[in-house]
Amino acid sequence: xxxxxxxxxxxxxxxxxxADIARMTGLDESEVETTxxxxxxxxxxxxxxAVVDWDKLEDERVRAEVELNVTLDRETxxxxxxxxxxxxxxxxxxxxxxxxxxxxxxxEGDSIREVSQFISEKVAPVPEITQTVTHYVMTSYKENGIxxxxxxxxxxxxxxx
Amino acid sequence: xxxxxxxxxxxxxxxxIRRFFEIAEERDDVISLxxxxxDFSTPWAARDAAITSLEQGKTSYTxxxxxxxxxxxxxxxxxxxxxxxxxxxxxxxxxxxxxxAVDLAFRAFVDPGDTVAIAQxxxxxxxxxxxxxxxxxxxxxxxxxxxxxxxxxxxxxxGADEADMLVLCYPNNPTGAIMTEADLEPIAEFxxxxxLLVLSDExxxxxxxDGNEHVSIATLEGMRERTIVFNGFSKxxxxxxxxxxxxxxxxxxINAMNKIHQYTMLSAPTTAQHAALEAxxxxxxxxxxxxxxxxxxxxxxxxxxxxxxxxxFEAKGAFYCFPExxxxxxxxEFAEGILREQGVAVVPGDxxxxxxxxxxxxxxxxxxxxxxxxxxxxxxxxxxxT
Numbered sequence: 026x027x028x029x030x031x032x033x034x035x036x037x038x039x040x041x042x043x044a045d046i047a048r049m050t051g052l053d054e055s056e057v058e059t060t061x062x063x064x065x066x067x068x069x070x071x072x073x074x075a076v077v078d079w080d081k082l083e084d085e086r087v088r089a090e091v092e093l094n095v096t097l098d099r100e101t102x103x104x105x106x107x108x109x110x111x112x113x114x115x116x117x118x119x120x121x122x123x124x125x126x127x128x129x130x131x132x133e134g135d136s137i138r139e140v141s142q143f144i145s146e147k148v149a150p151v152p153e154i155t156q157t158v159t160h161y162v163m164t165s166y167k168e169n170g171i172x173x174x175x176x177x178x179x180x181x182x183x184x185x186x
Numbered sequence: 187x188x189x190x191x192x193x194x195x196x197x198x199x200x201x202x203i204r205r206f207f208e209i210a211e212e213r214d215d216v217i218s219l220x221x222x223x224x225d226f227s228t229p230w231a232a233r234d235a236a237i238t239s240l241e242q243g244k245t246s247y248t249x250x251x252x253x254x255x256x257x258x259x260x261x262x263x264x265x266x267x268x269x270x271x272x273x274x275x276x277x278x279x280x281x282x283x284x285x286x287a288v289d290l291a292f293r294a295f296v297d298p299g300d301t302v303a304i305a306q307x308x309x310x311x312x313x314x315x316x317x318x319x320x321x322x323x324x325x326x327x328x329x330x331x332x333x334x335x336x337x338x339x340x341x342x343x344x345g346a347d348e349a350d351m352l353v354l355c356y357p358n359n360p361t362g363a364i365m366t367e368a369d370l371e372p373i374a375e376f377x378x379x380x381x382l383l384v385l386s387d388e389x390x391x392x393x394x395x396d397g398n399e400h401v402s403i404a405t406l407e408g409m410r411e412r413t414i415v416f417n418g419f420s421k422x423x424x425x426x427x428x429x430x431x432x433x434x435x436x437x438x439x440i441n442a443m444n445k446i447h448q449y450t451m452l453s454a455p456t457t458a459q460h461a462a463l464e465a466x467x468x469x470x471x472x473x474x475x476x477x478x479x480x481x482x483x484x485x486x487x488x489x490x491x492x493x494x495x496x497x498x499f500e501a502k503g504a505f506y507c508f509p510e511x512x513x514x515x516x517x518x519e520f521a522e523g524i525l526r527e528q529g530v531a532v533v534p535g536d537x538x539x540x541x542x543x544x545x546x547x548x549x550x551x552x553x554x555x556x557x558x559x560x561x562x563x564x565x566x567x568x569x570x571x572t
Binding site for chain 2: 034047179
């Protein structure tokens with residue numbers, strides 16, 4: 026149960042210190058450290074990343090959601106195609122999904138030109154890929170469970186009964 | 187013209203928290219741990235139900251006692267969660283916040299000269315409510331030695347055997363204390379023996395931690411017929427601004443309260459009733475998530491106060507903790523000091539009545555980053571002044 030609690034807190038904010046997590050869970054700091062080490066070693070925790078609101082930066086950052094359809098043969102399965110695509114650093118997320126298409130791929134680049142080139146020159150030519158549909162992200166309102174934008178003003182009274 | 191205020195209004199002093207509110211308003215960098223309301227938004231499903239009801243033009247009065255569907259839902263909820271059995275037709279009234287329900291009870295059952303015993307420290311509106319109804323307040327202080335629980339000894343020492351009514355609030359605002367079934371049994375016996383009507387404010391019932399389950403005094407033998415239970419959606423469902431509460435009690439009592447309600451409020455806000463119906467219907471998981479988060483913050487805050495070297499009562503309910511101020515300070519001096527020097531707002535315990543002096547009410551209904559910073563500032567203040 027403590028593993029789950031620690032995981033929930035890390036997902037909420039990976040920058041909580043082990044001391045903070047210890048205080049919130051009632052565990053010893055050393056227990057928290059051990060739990061996190063174990064979760065990392067077991068591959069449950071795969072990494073820590075910041076949730077970024079790119080719209081707040083001057084620099085352009087282009088992201089696209091790409092739908093991929095594939096055709097399989099006896100020698101090639103979904104995992105083989107996924108392995109090939111996931112190696113590209115431009116691919117930030119790749120999921121096999123149910124529905125009208127097979128893979129859902131998130132791609133990032135510095136410009137629309139760069140992302141387009143990547144899809145047309147690296148992804149589309151993969152022999153098993155039969156179709157790509159690219160959706161450029163125009164505005165992001167929520168990422169990883171965190172709402173983006175300026176909606177966090179606390180309008181409550183400073184002191185109340 | 188000059189307004190000649192009624193004696194009752196003149197008798198009640200301005201709220202003790204008003205001054206702190208005014209000081210806090212002078213600065214723009216205040217972290218407030220002085221708020222008695224959730225920092226979470228009302229669960230989306232409940233907000234959406236409110237919006238839909240407006241879109242559908244459901245903006246008329248409802249039945250005085252509240253929508254029947256909502257009363258049925260409340261009856262199911264309190265039966266399921268707190269083993270309380272009430273008839274939605276006769277024994278439940280929906281009000282504009284639990285505060286209105288408490289006021290209705292004072293006005294329905296207090297005659298001039300009647301004595302109302304209040305377990306203190308207590309929510310600041312009970313005492314004025316009694317005075318506005320023409321009654322007299324008998325303070326029954328609780329102490330940290332008794333974990334801020336009400337005891338028969340305390341009742342006897344205060345002379346509550348002569349009182350007409352007893353007001354309880356557990357889990358407690360401001361201390362965070364709870365009362366177990368074993369704690370409540372002797373109080374119930376005292377109430378039966380001395381024929382006291384009990385008003386039990388259980389607005390924080392869902393916010394009970396450390397594996398404790400909330401027990402309502404109305405579930406104890408012989409208490410249902412002499413108890414009115416108050417609850418509402420402000421705290422656990424984060425719906426303070428929607429103003430929706432309710433009272434549970436024997437038909438005779440609820441009918442009397444409804445008589446006042448129908449001439450004053452008529453009915454609780456309709457939009458809020460639709461939100462509340464949805465809150466009971468589908469927001470159980472939201473409540474659970476908020477309670478878990480409060481519990482984490484509670485543990486964090488208790489641990490930090492101990493680290494700072496301030497004695498703090500092990501609160502097990504509501505979203506407040508109640509640390510003792512260091513020697514050499516009154517609660518008011520300390521609270522004013524950290525507000526002026528460090529920009530942290532808390533409420534001195536004295537404003538909640540006897541038993542609260544020397545303590546601070548610290549609300550953890552605030553995000554962890556702010557709690558961490560506020561506690562660091564309190565630590566700096568303590569280091570500077572002790």
